[in-house]
Amino acid sequence: MRKKISLKKVLLYTALSIAAITFIYPFLWMIGASFAPMQEIGTMTLWPSHPTWGNFKSMVDKIPIWRSLFNSLLVAVFTTSLVIVTGSVVGYALAKMHFKGKQLIFYIIVFTMSLPFQVTLIPNYITMVNLRLVDTFYALIIPFAVSAFAILMFRQAFQGLPQALIDAARMDGCNETGIIFRILWPNIKPTIVTVAILSFIGSWNEVLWPLIVVRNEKLMTMPQLVTLFATGGRADSQLGVKIAAAVVLALPVMIAFLFFQKHFIQSMASTGLKD
Amino acid sequence: MKKRNSKIVQNPPGKVVPLSFGEGVGGEVRKRFQRKKLLPYLLVSPYLLFVIVFVVFPVLFCLFLTFNKWNIIAPMHFIGLNNYSRLFHDRLFWKAIVNTLQFLLLHIPLQLVVSLFLAYLLNQKIKAAAFFRASFFMPVIVSGVVVTILWQQLLGYDSGLINRMIISAGGHKVGWLINPDIAIYSIASMATWKNVGLYVILFLVGLQTVPTQYYEAAKMEGATRWQQFYHITLPMINPTIFMVVILSTIGGFNLFIEPYIMTGGGPLNSTLSAVLYIYKQAFQYYNMGYSATLGFFYAIMIMSVVVLQKKFIEKEI
Numbered sequence: 001m002r003k004k005i006s007l008k009k010v011l012l013y014t015a016l017s018i019a020a021i022t023f024i025y026p027f028l029w030m031i032g033a034s035f036a037p038m039q040e041i042g043t044m045t046l047w048p049s050h051p052t053w054g055n056f057k058s059m060v061d062k063i064p065i066w067r068s069l070f071n072s073l074l075v076a077v078f079t080t081s082l083v084i085v086t087g088s089v090v091g092y093a094l095a096k097m098h099f100k101g102k103q104l105i106f107y108i109i110v111f112t113m114s115l116p117f118q119v120t121l122i123p124n125y126i127t128m129v130n131l132r133l134v135d136t137f138y139a140l141i142i143p144f145a146v147s148a149f150a151i152l153m154f155r156q157a158f159q160g161l162p163q164a165l166i167d168a169a170r171m172d173g174c175n176e177t178g179i180i181f182r183i184l185w186p187n188i189k190p191t192i193v194t195v196a197i198l199s200f201i202g203s204w205n206e207v208l209w210p211l212i213v214v215r216n217e218k219l220m221t222m223p224q225l226v227t228l229f230a231t232g233g234r235a236d237s238q239l240g241v242k243i244a245a246a247v248v249l250a251l252p253v254m255i256a257f258l259f260f261q262k263h264f265i266q267s268m269a270s271t272g273l274k275d
Numbered sequence: 276m277k278k279r280n281s282k283i284v285q286n287p288p289g290k291v292v293p294l295s296f297g298e299g300v301g302g303e304v305r306k307r308f309q310r311k312k313l314l315p316y317l318l319v320s321p322y323l324l325f326v327i328v329f330v331v332f333p334v335l336f337c338l339f340l341t342f343n344k345w346n347i348i349a350p351m352h353f354i355g356l357n358n359y360s361r362l363f364h365d366r367l368f369w370k371a372i373v374n375t376l377q378f379l380l381l382h383i384p385l386q387l388v389v390s391l392f393l394a395y396l397l398n399q400k401i402k403a404a405a406f407f408r409a410s411f412f413m414p415v416i417v418s419g420v421v422v423t424i425l426w427q428q429l430l431g432y433d434s435g436l437i438n439r440m441i442i443s444a445g446g447h448k449v450g451w452l453i454n455p456d457i458a459i460y461s462i463a464s465m466a467t468w469k470n471v472g473l474y475v476i477l478f479l480v481g482l483q484t485v486p487t488q489y490y491e492a493a494k495m496e497g498a499t500r501w502q503q504f505y506h507i508t509l510p511m512i513n514p515t516i517f518m519v520v521i522l523s524t525i526g527g528f529n530l531f532i533e534p535y536i537m538t539g540g541g542p543l544n545s546t547l548s549a550v551l552y553i554y555k556q557a558f559q560y561y562n563m564g565y566s567a568t569l570g571f572f573y574a575i576m577i578m579s580v581v582v583l584q585k586k587f588i589e590k591e592i
Contacts, residue, residue, distance in 0.1 A: 012396060012399055012401065013401070015396055016393075016396050016397070016401070016407050019393055019396075019407070019410075019411065020406070020407055020410040020411070022468070023410050023411055023413055023414060023468070023472070024410045024413065026425055026426075026429060027413060027414075027417075027425070029436070030421075030425050030428075033428070041428075041434070086321045086322065086325075089318050089319075089321065090318060090319050090321060090322045092318065093315045093318035093319045094319070097314070097315040097318070098315075099312070099315035099316065102315070105319055105322070105323070108326060109322070112326060112330050114578065114581070115330065115334075115574070115578075116525075116528070116529075116573070116574035116577045116578065117529075118550065118553060118569075118570035118571075118573050118574045118577075119333065119334055119337050119570055119571055119574040120329065120330060120333035120334065120337065121553070121557075121570060122337065122340065122557050122563055122566055122567045122570060123332065123333030123334075123336040123337050123340070123567070124329060124333050125557075126336070126347075126563070127328065127329075127332070127333070129347070143329055145325070146321060146322055146325035151322060176314060176318070201416060204418070205418040205419065205420075207418070207419070207420055207532055208531055208532065208550075208554070211558075212554075212558060223418050223420045226420055226421075226424070227420050227532070227535070227536055230420075230424050230536055231535070231536055231539070239428060239434075242424055243424065243425075243428065245424070246420070246421045246424040246425060249418055249420060249421050250417050250418065250421040253416050253417055253418070254413070254416075254417065257409075257412075257413065257416050258409075261405070261409050261412075262405075264412070264416055265408065265409070265412055265476055268412075268415060268416070268473055268476070269473070269476040269477060269480065
């Protein structure tokens with residue numbers, strides 16, 4: 001009996017390990033390949049026999065990668081902060097206040113969430129042109145500054161808090177912004193973390209919109225710059241350089257993921273679980 | 276009417292209305308009352324402004340554009356329904372739709388089976404579950420750009436890792452990305468590899484909601500593992516299955532960056548996705564009116580498919 005169980009365990013762990021290797025090995029290979037000289041790329045070995053910084057050096061020579069790293073960070077930080085602030089304020093009104101048209105606004109939010117972006121893509125680009133925002137950071141931040149998903153998340157979190165908390169704060173003469181940011185925020189930290197992670201990752205990985213509204217290389221975000229580098233022939237079909245660019249793009253998120261793994265997984269799963 | 280009354284009562288009586296000079300108490304109360312009434316609208320105003328600028332206006336403007344020819348530079352001119360008739364005769368657009376559907380045809384079932392299988396394994400009592408979960412999840416958080424550049428190397432014809440493995444096993448090279456018959460399926464497999472970790476987590480949550488008593492009862496009746504899975508697990512996680520179907524349908528319809536980087540839509544337009552075609556029409560050929568028409572039509576198509584799926588689900592559950 002004991003034997004049978006352990007055989008099952010062996011099979012189970014073998015299957016899981018094969019799966020894990022399938023997901024991790026390509027990334028490890030990618031990191032190894034970014035240090036490999038040209039002739040060594042394409043072998044299955046994980047670490048080159050003659051590691052070199054050459055790929056990274058020629059990438060830095062060809063594209064403003066550090067600048068784009070800074071741009072991506074800047075855009076992601078601003079977008080995330082705005083999403084959290086607007087999400088809290090609107091979510092609070094929807095959760096804790098009574099006013100005419102509240103239900104209507106709620107339905108509009110739900111509807112906009114299911115509206116495919118293909119409809120708004122071109123008109124939004126034209127709005128950016130008309131507002132003279134093409135080739136500015138505003139074009140990368142403003143269209144993402146309000147998130148229907150974040151509003152719904154905050155609304156739900158605020159609904160779970162007792163009204164007494166708000167009433168007591170009002171008695172003490174606290175105004176509404178004070179209530180939201182000083183009294184209620186400390187009670188909904190998990191929601192803030194979730195919204196922050198999702199909106200940061202979303203902003204960091206966004207590439208279609210930057211491709212459309214930014215043409216100035218100095219303002220490009222990292223995924224955009226790396227995309228154009230990989231497709232535009234400037235990598236001179238040097239695989240190593242392309243892969244080095246991909247590594248620089250991947251590393252910040254991967255490191256963050258290693259540290260805040262649990263938060264990442266919970267947050268991402270909540271996008272699916274909330275309906 | 277009733278609501279308004281209750282609101283007056285709700286106005287915190289605890290707070291003493293300050294007596295200010297020059298203004299009667301009544302006026303102060305009224306002002307406070309009015310501010311209270313306006314406050315919620317003030318708070319939701321960022322969203323309303325956003326919706327008007329980035330949703331309502333674009334949708335109307337998109338509809339308007341569909342009746343016009345416009346390259347942004349020259350003035351627009353009205354062409355009636357020409358864009359629509361062009362759409363229906365545009366072979367390339369329909370090819371892009373078919374490509375996208377072919378993508379979904381492999382992507383959705385593969386995603387379901389692999390993620391359910393991995394979640395099922397993870398749901399056993401195992402050590403290092405956190406490690407396995409994290410490793411499955413790694414591709415989910417990394418940019419699609421990275422994943423695509425990486426897989427471009429893995430799927431390469433001459434020096435791609437996968438072909439090298441096949442050759443060393445004594446097989447023949449496969450044109451993963453250069454054979455028009457299979458390129459879209461290669462991309463579908465890659466997309467599955469990227470997203471499957473998320474669905475593993477969703478299924479894991481679903482599996483954990485199945486009460487263990489059910490399995491115990493089934494075991495007493497002598498049900499095999501497979502019977503337990505088929506008759507207990509599957510029906511219980513139906514909602515998750517349908518959620519995964521809907522999420523991967525929407526994700527698949529938005530397929531863009533993978534073919535954009537990997538193949539540029541080729542070979543022979545076999546990986547041209549609908550979104551990539553819409554993008555090209557607008558930002559390579561500057562056919563804004565026509566591209567808007569494609570976008571509008573495509574969005575309606577996506578929404579109808581999702582609504583149909585949801586209807587189907589409601590019936591099933």
